Amino acid sequence: AAKAAGKDRVLPFDEQLRDQQLQRSRTAEQLRAALAADELAVHYQPIVALDGNRVIGVEALVRWCPPGGAPIGPDRFIPAAEASGLIVALGDWVLARACRDAAPWHARHGAGVSVNVSPRQLAEPDFVCRVHRALEASGLPGAALTLEITEGVLVGAGPQAELTIAHLTALRAIGVRVAIDDFGTGYSSLAYLRDLPIDILKIDRSFLPHSSDDVAGQTALVRAIVDLARSLGLITVAEGVETEEHAELLRRLGCDRVQGYLLGRPAPAAATAHAFAPELVAS
Ligand code: C2E
Ligand code: MG
Ligand code: MG
Ligand code: MG
Numbered sequence: 001a002a003k004a005a006g007k008d009r010v011l012p013f014d015e016q017l018r019d020q021q022l023q024r025s026r027t028a029e030q031l032r033a034a035l036a037a038d039e040l041a042v043h044y045q046p047i048v049a050l051d052g053n054r055v056i057g058v059e060a061l062v063r064w065c066p067p068g069g070a071p072i073g074p075d076r077f078i079p080a081a082e083a084s085g086l087i088v089a090l091g092d093w094v095l096a097r098a099c100r101d102a103a104p105w106h107a108r109h110g111a112g113v114s115v116n117v118s119p120r121q122l123a124e125p126d127f128v129c130r131v132h133r134a135l136e137a138s139g140l141p142g143a144a145l146t147l148e149i150t151e152g153v154l155v156g157a158g159p160q161a162e163l164t165i166a167h168l169t170a171l172r173a174i175g176v177r178v179a180i181d182d183f184g185t186g187y188s189s190l191a192y193l194r195d196l197p198i199d200i201l202k203i204d205r206s207f208l209p210h211s212s213d214d215v216a217g218q219t220a221l222v223r224a225i226v227d228l229a230r231s232l233g234l235i236t237v238a239e240g241v242e243t244e245e246h247a248e249l250l251r252r253l254g255c256d257r258v259q260g261y262l263l264g265r266p267a268p269a270a271a272t273a274h275a276f277a278p279e280l281v282a283s
Pocket of ligand 2: 116181
């Protein structure tokens with residue numbers, strides 16, 4: 001190859017980039033086949049309201065389950081799906097499946113379902129129709145659905161952010177909730193929290209203390225986020241709650257909901273049905 005090493009230091013980086021792009025397009029091809037072959041699955045992780053200690057909903061998390069192999073997590077294929085545009089079809093599939101699985105959980109237990117939505121999906125001109133279709137096909141009411149987005153898609157001027165805001169505003173009019181995922185990990189100004197169509201802040205798990213020497217500082221940050229959210233009328237959900245100490249801290253700070261391995265790991269739909277309060281059976 002025309003390396004010209006030392007002469008042009010941009011080249012090796014360029015090659016690295018091309019390598020990554022090649023890898024991503026290979027992954028996207030395999031993923032396209034996997035979607036067609038029905039090798040994707042949606043798992044569900046409980047979200048617990050601290051007021052009453054009840055499972056009030058679940059987050060839908062996609063998995064790739066190649067036949068005979070171990071399941072592959074979304075961090076290993078969502079970026080490729082985003083880059084190739086396949087995320088639009090994949091996202092439609094997840095949304096339809098999540099609404100269908102959650103419809104009986106909502107009917108029996110009043111539970112809701114949260115679905116992650118990527119920037120590329122929000123940029124589709126007919127995004128609102130796609131969500132309507134998933135709701136109608138499943139019978140799930142809009143009020144039982146939450147869309148999780150990252151703060152980046154809402155911030156910044158320009159037609160892209162404006163289109164996203166218009167979509168979310170239209171969906172909120174039929175009761176759909178909007179959550180900011182991984183809150184606190186972006187670098188945007190906080191003004192958007194006041195101005196934009198959102199309902200819920202999901203506090204990133206990096207804010208919880210993971211050793212005894214960062215408790216004071218981490219506690220101060222979580223307290224500040226919870227107070228800010230409350231003063232803006234937003235619901236708080238803490239992610240990555242792994243210990244009783246985490247749950248106790250969040251309860252003390254007035255966080256509304258918790259999610260994490262302490263409360264339950266993501267699991268297939270069949271196992272999730274048991275996560276809700278038992279039905280009242282007439283005897
Ligand atoms: P996320 O939306 O922030 O989801 C939470 C992630 O944290 C999940 O990882 C979950 O399994 C993990 N988690 C939950 N509780 C704990 C805990 O107590 N400790 C730790 N260390 N981790 C915990 P997962 O399933 O690997 O998903 C990773 C990311 O992939 C998600 O982060 C989300 O951004 C993305 N993702 C997942 N499903 C979809 C999807 O259907 N569409 C899109 N666009 N993105 C998705
Ligand atoms: Mg999420
Ligand atoms: Mg998150
Ligand atoms: Mg995350």
